[in-house]
Amino acid sequence: MSSLNPKDYINKKDFAEPLNFKGQELFFEDSSVQKLAEKNGTRLFIISLNQVEKNAKRLLAAFKKYPRFKPCYALAANPLPQVAQTLVNLDFGIEVVNIYELRYVLSELTGVPYIICNGLSKHTIQNQQKESLIQTVMKQQKKESDITLNFNSINEIEYAKKLCEKENTELKVGLALNLASHFQSSEISNGLARFGILTEQLPAAIKLLKNSKLKLAAIQSHIGTQIIQLHKHIKNANILSHYALQIEKELGTTIENINLGGGIAVKYYKTPQNQKNLNPDYTIEQYAQNITEEITKIYQENGANPPIIITETGRWLTANTMILMLRVTETRRTPQNRYEWIITDGSALTDTNDAVWIGQYFEIINATKANQKPTKLYNIAGITCDTNDAFAWPKNNTGPRKLPKTEPGDILTVLDVGAYQLPLRNNFNLLPKAPIYTPKGEPVKESALQFNNQ
Numbered sequence: 001m002s003s004l005n006p007k008d009y010i011n012k013k014d015f016a017e018p019l020n021f022k023g024q025e026l027f028f029e030d031s032s033v034q035k036l037a038e039k040n041g042t043r044l045f046i047i048s049l050n051q052v053e054k055n056a057k058r059l060l061a062a063f064k065k066y067p068r069f070k071p072c073y074a075l076a077a078n079p080l081p082q083v084a085q086t087l088v089n090l091d092f093g094i095e096v097v098n099i100y101e102l103r104y105v106l107s108e109l110t111g112v113p114y115i116i117c118n119g120l121s122k123h124t125i126q127n128q129q130k131e132s133l134i135q136t137v138m139k140q141q142k143k144e145s146d147i148t149l150n151f152n153s154i155n156e157i158e159y160a161k162k163l164c165e166k167e168n169t170e171l172k173v174g175l176a177l178n179l180a181s182h183f184q185s186s187e188i189s190n191g192l193a194r195f196g197i198l199t200e201q202l203p204a205a206i207k208l209l210k211n212s213k214l215k216l217a218a219i220q221s222h223i224g225t226q227i228i229q230l231h232k233h234i235k236n237a238n239i240l241s242h243y244a245l246q247i248e249k250e251l252g253t254t255i256e257n258i259n260l261g262g263g264i265a266v267k268y269y270k271t272p273q274n275q276k277n278l279n280p281d282y283t284i285e286q287y288a289q290n291i292t293e294e295i296t297k298i299y300q301e302n303g304a305n306p307p308i309i310i311t312e313t314g315r316w317l318t319a320n321t322m323i324l325m326l327r328v329t330e331t332r333r334t335p336q337n338r339y340e341w342i343i344t345d346g347s348a349l350t351d352t353n354d355a356v357w358i359g360q361y362f363e364i365i366n367a368t369k370a371n372q373k374p375t376k377l378y379n380i381a382g383i384t385c386d387t388n389d390a391f392a393w394p395k396n397n398t399g400p401r402k403l404p405k406t407e408p409g410d411i412l413t414v415l416d417v418g419a420y421q422l423p424l425r426n427n428f429n430l431l432p433k434a435p436i437y438t439p440k441g442e443p444v445k446e447s448a449l450q451f452n453n454q
């Protein structure tokens with residue numbers, strides 16, 4: 001276990017932006033973390049919209065050499081309207097996964113350049129909705145909105161085909177392909193198998209698309225989130241390109257867009273852990289360069305013009321934009337546990353749900369003693385009654401963590417919680433949801449529709 005001081009990694013590229021040190025004190029942008037906690041209390045989240053913008057501009061710059069690039073933001077990662085609107089203002093489209101997210105985008109955001117609809121069972125009518133997502137997309141396309149959907153199943157294609165015939169209307173669509181059969185089972189999550197059209201179903205899908213009013217404009221494949229090896233992204237791009245060219249021949253049309261899904265990974269581990277390399281083996285610039293080169297090469301070899309490349313990025317754009325601040329309520333040594341417990345006023349179950357749910361590692365700093373060398377190993381817990389409410393412990397490899405000697409009243413800062421943690425909050429033990437503030441200490445308002453989307 002490393003004894004690195006936060007000063008040793010903060011400010012390194014891709015590590016712990018937007019934290020910095022002023023003298024001995026830990027700052028989030030221009031505000032002292034300790035003072036923010038003293039002023040606003042704990043537990044709370046701080047978000048940097050500047051960092052959202054910085055990440056977005058870096059992604060755009062990484063793809064600058066490829067003019068036919070269309071970035072999309074995967075709304076599921078962080079549905080705060082301020083986050084999505086910041087990205088829309090930089091010309092990002094929005095990716096949604098159901099009718100609730102779509103309605104949210106249509107009512108909460110302005111000037112969205114394009115919308116991509118993914119998700120399962122888009123042909124069905126969800127609870128209390130009047131129409132299916134496919135029907136909504138058709139209506140929006142009639143209004144000339146730049147909106148499309150990617151089919152996840154043959155059922156969806158059959159439904160949409162009938163709908164187009166009934167309405168005598170064309171529908172611009174994409175195919176979400178499931179490329180699992182091209183990867184080793186150890187390479188991607190087997191949970192992905194239920195998403196997308198299996199490659200063996202492609203002939204049936206193409207047969208349905210032929211001579212129909214469905215106009216195929218995109219091929220998409222999402223191979224999972226937090227993909228830490230670049231070669232998997234390259235393989236995804238490679239296989240998808242070959243399928244796109246093959247389908248183009250069979251349908252006798254040009255498929256304008258190749259959509260690589262999400263999966264760009266974040267450097268959650270700031271200090272070396274267990275000798276394993278658990279961080280991505282690439283930067284965003286390397287991702288962009290390798291992906292665009294791979295796709296360009298394949299299209300050129302086939303005498304075709306390179307397509308528009310779409311990405312649906314959620315995690316990488318948002319993870320480092322938020323921290324969670326907790327106060328240590330007590331410490332506790334037990335005969336059963338090897339490491340002393342730090343109890344906090346937060347809850348891993350609700351504030352960083354992934355720490356419990358999938359054993360996600362989030363870096364944790366004692367902000368009160370940020371300049372001191374970590375010397376002691378701790379488990380770190382939340383305050384709820386569930387034994388699994390732990391931010392860091394050996395049971396799921398999230399801990400123990402080396403911190404300076406930590407005492408009640410100290411402020412702990414959990415890093416990189418901007419992706420997926422807000423929407424996974426819950427009211428377990430009737431804990432109120434932790435409020436969100438800007439670095440200047442102003443409250444950030446959440447959308448009422450986020451919680452009450454009928």
Ligand SMILES: Cc1ncc(COP(=O)(O)O)c(C=O)c1O
Binds near residue numbers: 226263312313314315
């Ligand atoms: C279809 C699809 N696209 C994009 C994303 C966003 O992925 P990430 O947050 O890894 O960028 C997801 C989320 O897993 C997804 O399911």
